[in-house]
Amino acid sequence: EVKLLESGGGLVQPGGSLRLSCAASGFTFADFYMSWIRQSPGKAPEWLSFIRNKANSYTTEYNPSVKGRFTISRDDTQNVLYLQMNTLRAEDTAIYYCAKHPLDAWGQGASVTVSS
C-alpha cells in the first residue's frame, strides 16, 4: 500500500522559512516523479512543484506563483521528498500535500499557517 506522510508544518511569521518533508513507503520511491500541492481553506487545490527521478536528472518544474521562493528536492536513499519554503506570506497559509506522480496517491497533508 502506498503511504505518504507529510511533516514539518506549523505556524511561521511572514518572511520566515519552513521545510516540509514527505516520507514515502509502499512503492519504489526512486522510480517515481513526485509533486507538492497545496489547498487554502475552502479553495481548490493548487499544484506547486514537481521533481523527476534520477533517470531524468532530478529536473524540476514550478508554478510561477512560488518559483524563486520554494525549492523541491528528494532523498532517494531515505525515501523522502522535501519542500523548502522561503519568504513566506500570509497567502501561503494552506494544507500542503505531497503526491506520487501522476497524482494517483496523496498524503494526508501538513498545515502551514503564516501569521504574526
Added chain:
Amino acid sequence: DVVMTQTPVSLSVAIGQPASISCKSSQSLVGTSGKTYLNWLLQRPGQSPKRLIYLVSKLDSGIPDRFSGSGSETDFTLKISRVEADDLGVYYCLQGTHFPYTFGAGTKLELK
C-alpha cells in the same frame, strides 16, 4: 495558465439518481504524446483528494464502474450512473498536460 471551468458549482442528487459534471479547458489538453492528461478527483469531507479517473476515461483501481469519464480536446464530463452516499464531496478536474498543472474550482455533490 490553462483555466479549467467546472459546472455546476454544486449538485443536489438523490441516492440512486445520475449525476453529471462538466469541465472545460481554455486550451486543448492533447499533449505532444497524443495523450490527454485530464483527471477527475474526489475530496470527501476532511480527507485528501483522491484520483478517480485519469487520461479522460480510465478508472483508477477500486473505483466502481458507476463512474465514467468522457470528452476530448477542451470539453470533458464526469458521470455517475447511480449516486451512492459514499460519493458525496467535492469533485475536481485537473489537467496534467501543460505546466503549471491546474484544477477546476470544484463541484460539490450533496444529497437531495
